[in-house]
Amino acid sequence: MNSTSTSKRLWDAFWQLANPKVFMGWSGRWLPWLVGLTILFLGSGLIWGFFFTPDDTRQGSTVKIIYLHVPAALMAINGYLLMFVGSLVWLIRRQHVSVLAAKAAAPVGMTMTLIALATGAIWGQPMWGTYWVWDPRLTSFLILFLFYAGYIALWAAIEDDDTAADLTSVLALVGSVFALLSRYAVLFWSQGLHQGTTVNLADGAKQENISNVFFQPLFLSMAGFGLLFVTLLLIGTRTELRRRRLKVLQARERMQ
Amino acid sequence: MLQVSNLSVARGGISLLHDVSFSVQPGQALVLRGANGIGKTSLLRCIAGLQQPISGTISGSETVAYAAHADGLKGQLSVLENLKFWSEVYGGPAPKSALAAYDLQELAQRSAANLSAGQKRRLGLARMLVTGCGLWVMDEPTVSLDAQNVALFRIVLQAHLQSGGAAVLTTHIDLDLSGENLDLTGYIATAQRSSSTFEEALE
Amino acid sequence: MIQLFMRDIGLAVRSGGGFGLALIFFLIVVVLIPFALGPDQSALALVAPGVLWLGALLACLLSLDRIFGLDYEDGSLDLLASSPLPLESVYIAKAAAHWLTTGLPLALAAPLLGVLLNLSFDAGMALCFSLLLGTPALSLIGAFGATLTLGIKRGGLLLSLLVLPLYVPTLIFGAQAVRSASLGQPFDVPLVLILAISLGAVAILPFASGAALRINLR
Numbered sequence: 001m002n003s004t005s006t007s008k009r010l011w012d013a014f015w016q017l018a019n020p021k022v023f024m025g026w027s028g029r030w031l032p033w034l035v036g037l038t039i040l041f042l043g044s045g046l047i048w049g050f051f052f053t054p055d056d057t058r059q060g061s062t063v064k065i066i067y068l069h070v071p072a073a074l075m076a077i078n079g080y081l082l083m084f085v086g087s088l089v090w091l092i093r094r095q096h097v098s099v100l101a102a103k104a105a106a107p108v109g110m111t112m113t114l115i116a117l118a119t120g121a122i123w124g125q126p127m128w129g130t131y132w133v134w135d136p137r138l139t140s141f142l143i144l145f146l147f148y149a150g151y152i153a154l155w156a157a158i159e160d161d162d163t164a165a166d167l168t169s170v171l172a173l174v175g176s177v178f179a180l181l182s183r184y185a186v187l188f189w190s191q192g193l194h195q196g197t198t199v200n201l202a203d204g205a206k207q208e209n210i211s212n213v214f215f216q217p218l219f220l221s222m223a224g225f226g227l228l229f230v231t232l233l234l235i236g237t238r239t240e241l242r243r244r245r246l247k248v249l250q251a252r253e254r255m256q
Numbered sequence: 257m258l259q260v261s262n263l264s265v266a267r268g269g270i271s272l273l274h275d276v277s278f279s280v281q282p283g284q285a286l287v288l289r290g291a292n293g294i295g296k297t298s299l300l301r302c303i304a305g306l307q308q309p310i311s312g313t314i315s316g317s318e319t320v321a322y323a324a325h326a327d328g329l330k331g332q333l334s335v336l337e338n339l340k341f342w343s344e345v346y347g348g349p350a351p352k353s354a355l356a357a358y359d360l361q362e363l364a365q366r367s368a369a370n371l372s373a374g375q376k377r378r379l380g381l382a383r384m385l386v387t388g389c390g391l392w393v394m395d396e397p398t399v400s401l402d403a404q405n406v407a408l409f410r411i412v413l414q415a416h417l418q419s420g421g422a423a424v425l426t427t428h429i430d431l432d433l434s435g436e437n438l439d440l441t442g443y444i445a446t447a448q449r450s451s452s453t454f455e456e457a458l459e
Numbered sequence: 460m461i462q463l464f465m466r467d468i469g470l471a472v473r474s475g476g477g478f479g480l481a482l483i484f485f486l487i488v489v490v491l492i493p494f495a496l497g498p499d500q501s502a503l504a505l506v507a508p509g510v511l512w513l514g515a516l517l518a519c520l521l522s523l524d525r526i527f528g529l530d531y532e533d534g535s536l537d538l539l540a541s542s543p544l545p546l547e548s549v550y551i552a553k554a555a556a557h558w559l560t561t562g563l564p565l566a567l568a569a570p571l572l573g574v575l576l577n578l579s580f581d582a583g584m585a586l587c588f589s590l591l592l593g594t595p596a597l598s599l600i601g602a603f604g605a606t607l608t609l610g611i612k613r614g615g616l617l618l619s620l621l622v623l624p625l626y627v628p629t630l631i632f633g634a635q636a637v638r639s640a641s642l643g644q645p646f647d648v649p650l651v652l653i654l655a656i657s658l659g660a661v662a663i664l665p666f667a668s669g670a671a672l673r674i675n676l677r
Contacts, residue, residue: 326534
């Protein structure tokens with residue numbers, strides 16, 4: 001009896017965080033800390049990775065692009081996941097902050113996808129002898145990029161904000177199903193050149209796919225990219241909230 | 257037949273009408289009045305189920321026949337085919353009597369693209385008869401009708417009311433109906449009443 | 460629902476934009492291919508499965524914005540939405556009418572156009588089957604895209620941008636079936652997968668499209 005009421009209170013308190021006013025408060029307080037942590041993790045991870053790790057015996061110094069490539073790819077997928085969750089929450093609970101977070105996640109995720117593709121191409125050139133191969137993993141990321149582009153374009157094309165929020169959310173949900181489907185269709189379509197997963201957090205350390213010398217700075221870099229993503233997401237969402245508030249105030253001005 | 261209580265209506269995120277309540281009984285026609293842009297169309301769209309009100313309830317008949325500014329006619333189809341389609345969608349009566357009521361028999365085989373504006377409007381109004389619905393929701397039904405055809409519309413509407421039907425409509429001319437008028441001017445939502453979650457997002 | 464399906468087919472036949480245009484577009488694409496790639500028969504046979512599938516897919520795309528656009532403009536979509544017919548059924552009826560007037564003729568014409576690209580008879584049959592099973596998915600996905608861009612003026616380009624990435628799995632399995640057939644390999648697996656996409660689209664997309672239509676009409 002008591003525990004259910006406690007969990008109910010926690011549940012309500014959690015959603016209270018998504019109230020625009022409350023959100024502006026806590027995100028504003030957290031933002032400077034997040035910026036600091038991002039600089040700390042990303043800077044130390046990249047500097048350690050680039051300058052203080054040995055060259056790989058087989059891949060030479062090109063291996064070091066892994067410190068950009070893997071975290072960016074991870075965030076590209078996380079961004080789409082966040083878009084999906086934000087859209088779903090909006091359609092179910094009508095929380096404006098959640099759909100605006102989804103909107104803010106899209107350009108960040110799209111940029112991460114672009115970084116992953118570009119670094120992959122630069123890495124692949126000496127390895128495979130060409131910048132681009134139609135490998136399943138590369139192809140999936142290219143398709144992911146197209147899904148991001150469609151979502152952003154739909155947001156930009158619709159005048160009314162709530163209509164845009166609703167329709168882009170429907171697109172994000174259906175798009176997720178088809179993005180997943182495309183992933184498996186692409187696997188079916190071609191068995192590729194891309195090496196197997198380098199970092200598997202669950203059993204990566206045990207399997208020794210990647211030695212600890214490389215893994216420690218990579219972990220820092222991944223944490224840094226994660227923090228960077230959250231920071232950009234909060235800034236983007238805050239900007240969207242302010243833009244919406246401006247619109248409301250302008251509409252009120254016209255009414256008086 | 258129709259019960260509207262404490263209804264608040266918005267268009268494009270801006271509140272228009274606040275706390276509107278009225279009811280319409282069988283045999284009754286309600287004419288909504290008010291200046292342009294007051295929210296008459298939005299209110300009718302709520303009743304027709306095309307739009308969700310901000311708050312309040314609408315109860316009564318489950319299906320309504322709705323006539324908007326646009327008649328929704330297909331130019332490639334004949335007058336008869338247009339009516340037949342809607343009669344089948346609603347499972348309503350055959351188009352014959354509807355054609356007679358609006359004096360459209362001679363035009364039955366003509367394609368709707370070749371009708372005049374007034375004839376198109378009459379066809380749009382004849383559509384209400386083939387739905388077989390008790391409640392008619394009509395947005396400016398008399399636009400582009402001449403005096404003779406307005407009289408025709410009045411006869412049809414009065415027959416509909418006498419057979420136990422009801423209607424909610426907006427019009428700028430006096431139809432001299434056995435119904436009542438509802439002036440919406442008193443229900444205009446003021447800026448103070450319309451609040452948005454974003455306004456609270458002060459920092 | 461049947462009435463709406465019949466009405467849309469009637470309208471497509473009478474306005475002349477439904478049957479003819481997509482087929483002629485498909486023909487033109489296929490005719491242009493040898494000009495771009497050269498007349499070498501074996502090279503054409505090699506690209507034919509993919510080119511034919513891609514051509515049919517693009518031809519399907521042409522008429523998508525008309526599925527709901529015309530009814531939205533003349534106000535009949537409003538009237539349909541206030542009628543007893545659920546918007547999910549409106550979507551299915553319209554997607555089905557689009558398939559019958561666009562997808563089906565494309566599927567039937569494809570093996571004939573395959574002759575122009577030196578496609579073998581067996582591969583032509585595989586092409587016909589894979590298009591018969593795949594074009595319903597193309598119509599359903601396309602009609603869903605059309606519900607999203609309904610209220611946008613000149614939304615045709617955006618519609619293509621939204622729909623084409625959604626076409627990826629269908630295209631992959633479809634072209635794979637024809638490619639396997641042209642190499643004399645079994646092609647039943649990709650055919651089953653195409654059928655699965657079409658069936659999945661029938662199961663999910665009516666709800667998404669109904670919701671999108673309601674959002675656009677309010």
